Amino acid sequence: MPYAHITGWGMSVPSKVLTNDDISKMVDTNDEWIRERTGIRERRIADERQSSASLGAEAAIAALKVADLLPTDIDLIICATSTPEHIFPATACIIQDKIGATKAGAFDLSAACSGFIYGLTMGSQAIRAGANKNVLVIGTETLSRFIDWKDRNTCILFGDGAGAFVLQASEQAGGAYGAVMHSDGSGSDLLTIPAGGSRTPTSELTLRTGMHFIHMDGKEVFRFATRVMAGATIEAVEKSGWKLEDLSLIVPHQANQRIIDAAARSLKLPMDKFMVNLDRYGNTSTASIPIATVEAVQQGKLRPGDKVVFVGFGAGLTWGALAAEWTGPKQATRRVVKAEWFPWFAPIRSVLRRFGRLIEGIIFGRKS
Numbered sequence: 117m118p119y120a121h122i123t124g125w126g127m128s129v130p131s132k133v134l135t136n137d138d139i140s141k142m143v144d145t146n147d148e149w150i151r152e153r154t155g156i157r158e159r160r161i162a163d164e165r166q167s168s169a170s171l172g173a174e175a176a177i178a179a180l181k182v183a184d185l186l187p188t189d190i191d192l193i194i195c196a197t198s199t200p201e202h203i204f205p206a207t208a209c210i211i212q213d214k215i216g217a218t219k220a221g222a223f224d225l226s227a228a229c230s231g232f233i234y235g236l237t238m239g240s241q242a243i244r245a246g247a248n249k250n251v252l253v254i255g256t257e258t259l260s261r262f263i264d265w266k267d268r269n270t271c272i273l274f275g276d277g278a279g280a281f282v283l284q285a286s287e288q289a290g291g292a293y294g295a296v297m298h299s300d301g302s303g304s305d306l307l308t309i310p311a312g313g314s315r316t317p318t319s320e321l322t323l324r325t326g327m328h329f330i331h332m333d334g335k336e337v338f339r340f341a342t343r344v345m346a347g348a349t350i351e352a353v354e355k356s357g358w359k360l361e362d363l364s365l366i367v368p369h370q371a372n373q374r375i376i377d378a379a380a381r382s383l384k385l386p387m388d389k390f391m392v393n394l395d396r397y398g399n400t401s402t403a404s405i406p407i408a409t410v411e412a413v414q415q416g417k418l419r420p421g422d423k424v425v426f427v428g429f430g431a432g433l434t435w436g437a438l439a440a441e442w443t444g445p446k447q448a449t450r451r452v453v454k455a456e457w458f459p460w461f462a463p464i465r466s467v468l469r470r471f472g473r474l475i476e477g478i479i480f481g482r483k484s
C-alpha cells in the first residue's frame with residue numbers, strides 16, 4: 117500500500133493588515149481586550165481583486181514549487197473552504213483553471229474550520245487506496261466578505277488567507293498516519309451563515325436582518341473547542357501507534373490562544389510543542405493549519421522525520437486530527453518548465469477553451 121507523503125507546502129495572505137486599533141474605530145472594543153481574550157493582534161484582509169480562488173491558486177503554486185511538481189502532475193484537487201466563490205461551481209474548479217492543472221479532478225469540501233484536516237484525510241486516503249498519486253489539498257478563505265463589521269463578537273476574530281499541501285504517493289514509509297474525523301450536527305446553529313442557502317434563500321428580509329453574515333455563539337463554541345482538541349490529538353496519535361511524547365510539534369487550528377492553552381494543559385504538553393501564529397493572522401478557518409505549518413517550517417520548528425499532529429475544530433460542529441511524519445522537500449530536478457509560469461499561460465488556455473465552445477455552439481447549433 118503506498119504511503120501519502122507531504123512533499124509541498126505554500127501559503128498566500130493579502131498584504132492589507134487590519135489591526136485591533138483599526139477595529140476599535142469600527143466597534144466598541146479595544147486592543148487590550150482582543151489580545152487578552154483571543155491573542156490576536158492583527159489580521160489580513162483581501163482587496164477587491166482577491167478572492168478565495170486567487171489566494172488558493174497562489175498557495176497551490178507555492179506548494180507545487182516546494183514539491184518540485186507542475187500543475188499538470190496533479191490528479192486531484194481538494195479545496196476546503198468556508199467562503200467559496202459560489203455555491204457552485206466548486207472553488208476547486210476555478211483554482212484548477214487558474215493554475216492549469218489540466219489532468220486533475222477537483223471538488224470543494226465543506227467542513228468549516230476542520231476542512232483542511234478532512235481534506236488531508238481524504239487526500240491521503242485516496243493515495244493510500246492507490247486511486248491518486250499527486251493530490252493538492254488547499255484551505256482558502258475570504259472571511260472578511262461574510263463578516264458584519266458592526267458585530268464585535270465576530271469581527272475581531274477572522275482574517276483572510278490560504279494555505280496548501282501537496283500529497284504524493286511513495287513506497288517509502290512516512291507521511292500521513294492515523295486520522296480521525298468527528299461531527300455533531302446538534303450544534304449546527306452555534307456557528308453559521310444562516311441565509312443564502314436553500315433553507316433560507318437570500319431575500320430582502322435576510323439582507324436587512326444581516327442573515328448573510330457569520331453568526332456565532334462564542335461561549336458555546338469556546339467550550340466545545342476546549343473539550344475536543346486534546347481528545348482528537350490523542351486519538352490520531354494512538355491510531356498511529358505513537359505516544360504523545362513522540363510528537364515534535366502540534367499544529368492546531370488558530371482560533372483563540374486560550375483554546376490552544378487549554379489543549380496544552382489537557383495534554384500536559386509544554387506550549388513550545390504548539391505552533392501559534394494567530395496573533396498575526398487571526399482565525400483564517402480552513403487556511404489556518406497550512407499557514408501555521410508553512411511558518412513552522414520557515415522557523416525550523418518542523419524538520420524531516422519529525423512527528424506532527426494537525427488538529428482542528430469548527431462549525432458543523434466538526435473536529436478532527438491527522439498525525440504525520442514530516443517528509444520535507446524533495447530533491448529539486450532541473451526542470452525547463454516551472455510551476456510558477458502556469459498561472460500566466462493558464463488564462464490563455466482558458467480563453468481558448470471558452471472560444472472553442474463558442475465556435476462549437478455556432479457550428480452545431482445552440483438548440484437541441
Ligand code: UT7
Pocket residue numbers: 144145146149150153154229268269272307332334335337338341371372399401429430431
Ligand atoms: O473556528 C471557530 C471559530 N470560533 C471560535 O473559535 C470562537 C470561540 N470563542 C471565543 O473565542 C470567545 O468566546 C470570544 C473571543 C468570541 C469571546 O470571548 P469571551 O471571553 O467568551 O467573552 P464573552 O462573550 O463571555 O464576553 C465577556 C464580556 C461581555 O461583557 P459583560 O456582559 O461581561 O459586561 C461582552 O459583552 O466581554 C464583552 N465583549 C467584548 N468587549 C470588548 C464581547 N466581545 C467584546 C469585544 N470587545 N470584542
